Amino acid sequence: MADPDGSTTTSAIHISKNDPVISNFSSTVPGAERTYEDVLAPNSSNSRGCCDPPTAKRKRSPKDKEETHKKLRESHPVRPPCTEKCLKGCTKKISEERRTEINSEFWLLNFVGRSSYVLSHTEALDTKNKLKNINCVKSSYYKYFLKEKGKLEEVYRTFFLTTLGFTPTNNTLLKRVLNTSLVPENDKRGKHSPPNKCDTELIQKHIRSLNPGISQYRRKLAPNRLYVTSELTIKKMHSLFKEAHPSTECSYQTYLTQVSIVQNEHLIPESWT
Template identity: 30%
Template structure:
């Protein structure tokens, strides 16, 4: 099969000189191709080695001298960018050093005892701030006195007027103003006669008449109707009468409970001793907090033992 292919390629019979010539020519062509590839590869390496191969007049340019040849505007822009970056770093560093933790702000209006006080003064349901956590229902207007009342209060004041008085009283939402309302609704009456027992020095106390103002007219009512309309008991009335007696018929300007200024205080020497003990404990900054954190932690595993030894 090889000889037939060879004959087709040469178109001559075997044994002639032409066959040898063809083979010699093929060898020469192979050798010439090899030389050309080697020379081309060598030339490519030489061409890639430096730009001076293509341009014999090429001269390298110094980078520093090239930067000097930049326009002045570009140089000023680059310098301004560097300055702004430095300024930002300085500002960031100063912010990190001055940054402190956010302290909580006291909000007395959100305290549980103050919420309970406002609810109690407004007549709504509330839960006491004591440990018992007792729940009190909202204030409601109670039934009036019966028809057997000597003053006939139910015939003088209608239910709509009672509801209005009830709403006006609890809408004050202030204990002092509610006491002023009670004081303005009571009038002291001296008894016309009194029975004196033998061997006693006790005199009969003064009576009090109760009034509601309807359409700028004062209408006298009984004590039961007065309490039922306002939804209160005897205690606020008794408190107002005691304060009126103590202050010559005038209410005290403001409730002074908790405002005596004699609260228990801790001595400053004790506070300074506690601070000195805390500062004597060896501490280290935490590696897990942020850079601006001021928290410190006790060093070592047996930190409780260290605190006891320092004491």
């Protein structure tokens, strides 16, 4: 807007979502309402600063674990048993109702419990050929048992697997349990470190090596807060780290996260405040 003397002045413009002009514009122009929501009224709850560390994954609730366990049980129903030509008579030893009970009890166990069940219902024996031929490839074989009326009944491997809900050829569980040790291992799923994980202590040590000091302009906060020189930027600090540790893989975002962590320890550049 021009003043009488010819100069121009600026004034703040306040836009309301209920403004009739905005309402008419939103109703006539496709996508205008979404643009208003995205640009003029962003969701502040989802906004994060550039130095904010990544948010942690939500911890699984007991309801989530039960839902996952339910899906696991539903995906492993009792499968068809041996044929009528079964030499061990597995179907005569273990009834179909008993197979359903075994399947339900098995999938109520956790990871370690299922491994213990397999170990307690199998028996390893040396092959007869091993006694005659030292170079025999197959040195041992296994017998499989299922409990009926408190007594262990020997069954074929196919019957054993299908009762637990596996396909007849899916012996992954047996190999993992029987070929490891006599004691089942703990569940390591979700506990492995990612291959691209950086040494965070090394990064934080490099940030602290920039000799932070007490600012002479902010004595009110001294000595509770330390600063590095204003000439340093995060990009330059990251470049210095890569030069000092060329063999360490560290992305800019990872370094930025560690700067944010150290920032909470009162180590921030004077120009960042």
